[in-house]
Amino acid sequence: MDIDDEFDFDFDQYPDFLDAMPGLGSELFPDKELEEDAEGFIDCAFLPLRDIVLFPQMVMPLFIGRERSLEAVRAAVAKDENLIVATQRDSDILDPGLSDIHPIGTEITIGKALRMPDNSTSVLAQGRRRVEIVEFTQWDPYIRVRARPVREPMEWDRNTEALMRAVITLFEKMVSLNRNMPEDAYTFAINIDEPGWLADFIASTLNVPVETRQDILETIDPNQRLQKISIVVAKELDVLELENQIHTRVQQEVDKSQREHFLREQMRVIQGELGEADVFAQEINEVRETAERKVLPAEARLKVDKEIARLNAMPPMSPEVGIIRTYIDWVLALPWMDVTEDNLDVSHAARVLDGDHYGLEKVKERILEYIAVKKIAPDTMRSPILCFVGPPGTGKTSIGRSIANALGREFVRISLGGVRDEAEIRGHRRTYIGALPGRIIQAIRRAGTKNPLFMLDEIDKLGNDFRGDPAAALLEVLDPEQNFSFSDHYLDLDFDLSQVMFITTANYLDAIPHALQDRMEVIEFPGYLEEEKLEICRQFLVRRQLEAHGLDTQGIRFEEDALKAVIRRYTMEAGVRNLEREVANICRKIARNVAEEKKFTRRITARKVEELLGPPRFSEEVLSEEDQVGVATGAAWTAVGGDIMFIEVNLMPGKGNLQLTGQLGEIMQESAQAALTYTRSMADVLSIDVRRFEETDIHLHVPEGAVPKDGPSAGVALATAIISAFTERPIYRDVSMTGEITLRGRVLPVGGVREKALAARRAGIKTFILPQKNESDLENIPKKLRQDLRFIFVTRMSEVLAAAMHVQPRVRKRPAAPKKSIPARPPSAAPPA
Ligand SMILES: Nc1ncnc2c1ncn2[C@@H]1O[C@H](COP(=O)(O)OP(=O)(O)OP(=O)(O)O)[C@@H](O)[C@H]1O
Numbered sequence: 001m002d003i004d005d006e007f008d009f010d011f012d013q014y015p016d017f018l019d020a021m022p023g024l025g026s027e028l029f030p031d032k033e034l035e036e037d038a039e040g041f042i043d044c045a046f047l048p049l050r051d052i053v054l055f056p057q058m059v060m061p062l063f064i065g066r067e068r069s070l071e072a073v074r075a076a077v078a079k080d081e082n083l084i085v086a087t088q089r090d091s092d093i094l095d096p097g098l099s100d101i102h103p104i105g106t107e108i109t110i111g112k113a114l115r116m117p118d119n120s121t122s123v124l125a126q127g128r129r130r131v132e133i134v135e136f137t138q139w140d141p142y143i144r145v146r147a148r149p150v151r152e153p154m155e156w157d158r159n160t161e162a163l164m165r166a167v168i169t170l171f172e173k174m175v176s177l178n179r180n181m182p183e184d185a186y187t188f189a190i191n192i193d194e195p196g197w198l199a200d201f202i203a204s205t206l207n208v209p210v211e212t213r214q215d216i217l218e219t220i221d222p223n224q225r226l227q228k229i230s231i232v233v234a235k236e237l238d239v240l241e242l243e244n245q246i247h248t249r250v251q252q253e254v255d256k257s258q259r260e261h262f263l264r265e266q267m268r269v270i271q272g273e274l275g276e277a278d279v280f281a282q283e284i285n286e287v288r289e290t291a292e293r294k295v296l297p298a299e300a301r302l303k304v305d306k307e308i309a310r311l312n313a314m315p316p317m318s319p320e321v322g323i324i325r326t327y328i329d330w331v332l333a334l335p336w337m338d339v340t341e342d343n344l345d346v347s348h349a350a351r352v353l354d355g356d357h358y359g360l361e362k363v364k365e366r367i368l369e370y371i372a373v374k375k376i377a378p379d380t381m382r383s384p385i386l387c388f389v390g391p392p393g394t395g396k397t398s399i400g401r402s403i404a405n406a407l408g409r410e411f412v413r414i415s416l417g418g419v420r421d422e423a424e425i426r427g428h429r430r431t432y433i434g435a436l437p438g439r440i441i442q443a444i445r446r447a448g449t450k451n452p453l454f455m456l457d458e459i460d461k462l463g464n465d466f467r468g469d470p471a472a473a474l475l476e477v478l479d480p481e482q483n484f485s486f487s488d489h490y491l492d493l494d495f496d497l498s499q500v501m502f503i504t505t506a507n508y509l510d511a512i513p514h515a516l517q518d519r520m521e522v523i524e525f526p527g528y529l530e531e532e533k534l535e536i537c538r539q540f541l542v543r544r545q546l547e548a549h550g551l552d553t554q555g556i557r558f559e560e561d562a563l564k565a566v567i568r569r570y571t572m573e574a575g576v577r578n579l580e581r582e583v584a585n586i587c588r589k590i591a592r593n594v595a596e597e598k599k600f601t602r603r604i605t606a607r608k609v610e611e612l613l614g615p616p617r618f619s620e621e622v623l624s625e626e627d628q629v630g631v632a633t634g635a636a637w638t639a640v641g642g643d644i645m646f647i648e649v650n651l652m653p654g655k656g657n658l659q660l661t662g663q664l665g666e667i668m669q670e671s672a673q674a675a676l677t678y679t680r681s682m683a684d685v686l687s688i689d690v691r692r693f694e695e696t697d698i699h700l701h702v703p704e705g706a707v708p709k710d711g712p713s714a715g716v717a718l719a720t721a722i723i724s725a726f727t728e729r730p731i732y733r734d735v736s737m738t739g740e741i742t743l744r745g746r747v748l749p750v751g752g753v754r755e756k757a758l759a760a761r762r763a764g765i766k767t768f769i770l771p772q773k774n775e776s777d778l779e780n781i782p783k784k785l786r787q788d789l790r791f792i793f794v795t796r797m798s799e800v801l802a803a804a805m806h807v808q809p810r811v812r813k814r815p816a817a818p819k820k821s822i823p824a825r826p827p828s829a830a831p832p833a
């Protein structure tokens with residue numbers, strides 16, 4: 001056989017697994033006798049093998065590369081001899097000597113020799129039997145060896161049988177698990193009846209290291225060989241099972257991600273068809289462009305970029321898209337760096353302030369000072385935090401607006417009335433569904449600049465409950481040490497509020513939490529005098545309302561009497577809100593005439609006012625027509641400013657009970673008790689028969705019973721009414737009083753004196769009795785008030801009685817007797833203040 005001629009080998013007939021199927025290709029091999037010499041040795045050409053082990057009975061292609069090996073094959077073919085192969089210990093050695101090969105090898109018969117397309121040669125070899133190589137007998141041109149065939153013991157017992165079955169069971173499992181092994185291998189294995197061969201066959205099919213195969217080859221005893229192979233197969237099975245588990249898991253993962261990928265692709269295609277994906281991509285682009293154009297602080301920039309990246313990675317239909325969009329919109333909409341420049345022209349500011357509001361000198365002055373200082377020291381000047389306190393309608397909110405105008409700042413206002421949740425100030429965290437920033441940040445967005453004039457209205461009406469204390473959040477807002485980094489829960493970014501000018505407003509100072517009061521500069525807005533109201537009305541309200549009703553070109557004029565009538569008979573208030581409302585009322589009625597093209601008067605007189613507004617709501621004469629016994633005029637401090645109140649006492653035969661009516665609060669009831677005790681203790685001095693206290697029931701009533709009244713300041717009035725009732729000395733009708741009373745008759749100072757005094761004057765009171773300690777409260781009261789009202793400052797109850805009551809008891813009128821004139825007031829009782 002010549003190697004060069006043999007090219008007719010059909011590779012299609014040489015299945016991949018041929019090497020695992022000994023015998024399948026046996027028809028390719030000449031049926032050659034196994035020979036040995038007389039001493040039992042074989043002398044053959046030798047092929048060293050690299051990385052493979054050839055077992056007896058197995059057919060396997062051998063690729064011949066080395067020249068010496070090629071020569072060996074040629075010689076064997078030429079002489080029609082068998083060859084001996086053995087595996088090299090180290091596959092890297094090119095010319096192995098005896099010590100470089102494993103001594104146990106295999107005698108083989110060569111079938112076909114093939115020249116391969118790459119010019120190498122391949123032979124198909126069949127293993128015949130195990131041999132032990134004894135020595136090399138030739139080196140050149142090819143190696144020949146002397147070897148001795150290895151005889152296997154051929155006695156098998158039950159043990160062997162059991163081993164064979166065990167190995168076959170294992171092998172079956174392995175074949176079923178190993179995807180690379182043909183099922184035929186198992187069929188083949190169960191048809192092998194020789195234990196040694198079975199072990200060899202299985203070893204040759206396994207994907208195990210060369211050393212393991214060689215070990216099997218070198219194990220001569222079939223039982224031992226079976227044992228070894230069963231261990232190898234078992235190990236292999238473990239690995240395969242593990243591999244299979246991993247494979248299954250990987251497959252599942254792959255399936256899942258493939259499924260998702262597939263669905264996503266599908267969605268993309270659908271969205272593409274609907275044009276949605278494009279719209280979304282375009283939207284993101286727009287957001288990105290807006291973000292790039294916007295000047296942002298570094299921290300906000302980072303956050304926005306991150307959110308845009310998140311948005312980008314999201315399918316357009318995801319519910320989170322909207323949430324992230326809203327957030328980005330908020331961040332981009334805020335005036336992080338936008339400021340307006342303050343107009344620091346003092347005279348301009350003065351003109352604007354005077355142009356909008358009458359009076360209110362204190363506030364105006366404070367603002368002008370601020371502007372002046374800011375002009376000189378622009379950097380060191382912190383915005384003051386002002387707190388405007390006063391009764392409703394006194395211009396607190398509206399002057400805030402005008403201050404913003406004067407300064408050239410944006411104006412924003414939030415009302416804190418009823419805010420009881422910290423989150424309303426500071427926002428909800430984004431994890432809340434429908435979360436938004438708090439009111440502060442919302443207002444800043446409305447302002448559009450980071451230095452607006454920010455009005456916090458009704459700070460005295462803040463609530464607080466389990467949801468957290470909004471006042472605490474406000475503390476941070478109003479603290480110049482902290483508010484440069486105000487953190488809103490929703491934004492989760494610090495916003496600088498330090499350039500904001502905050503103004504808060506309140507009706508009562510006492511209702512503002514102390515910590516907050518501490519941070520603010522309080523400016524009081526006292527109620528207006530009638531004259532001031534008249535001026536405000538003349539200069540501002542009338543003009544404003546005429547304009548608002550489109551009457552400014554009709555030449556309508558309000559006479560002074562008309563305005564006075566509105567003030568006195570249609571309103572009763574410290575501010576001018578109702579006054580403005582009534583003026584608006586009149587304007588509306590005129591406007592209707594104009595619209596209906598009816599005749600209307602252009603001169604509004606007091607009579608006309610009554611015609612338009614109907615019967616007066618308040619009578620100017622609230623005071624009784626004559627001085628009465630048991631009726632004292634007190635003064636109260638209410639939400640609408642000050643007011644006067646009448647205290648009535650009636651005595652009846654009884655057992656000395658004191659009945660109090662008119663919704664008197666606890667403190668006021670105690671004041672009444674104290675007043676009665678004082679009266680009893682002074683019975684002597686007041687010439688009251690002590691026994692009368694046991695035989696008389698006292699009823700004390702404060703009219704307008706539906707209005708709750710409280711506080712200690714009615715003490716002197718209560719005592720005066722009781723004493724008047726017991727002594728029958730009438731009380732002057734035009735004297736009003738305020739002050740707390742002790743059991744010993746001392747008079748203690750009270751609050752709200754200015755408002756009370758204003759109310760007293762409004763009601764037509766001429767003399768106002770008040771505690772000595774309150775004198776300082778009247779320091780800067782309007783001159784007009786001093787002219788019309790006499791103030792008497794007292795320290796003791798006796799002084800009150802002297803100033804408020806007739807000296808003589810009332811003379812009881814007899815039915816027939818002629819009317820007596822009211823006794824004149826003794827000059828000493830009411831000295832000029
Ligand atoms: N001194 C004034 N000059 C001109 N208008 C005034 C003056 N005081 C008040 N007003 C007008 O009275 C109306 C009510 O004022 P505003 O709303 O500012 O009251 P307020 O003090 O904020 O009351 P509240 O405590 O109830 O909030 C406004 O239209 C305002 O312009």
Ligand SMILES: [Mg+2]
Pocket residue numbers: 396397398457505
């Ligand atoms: Mg207001």
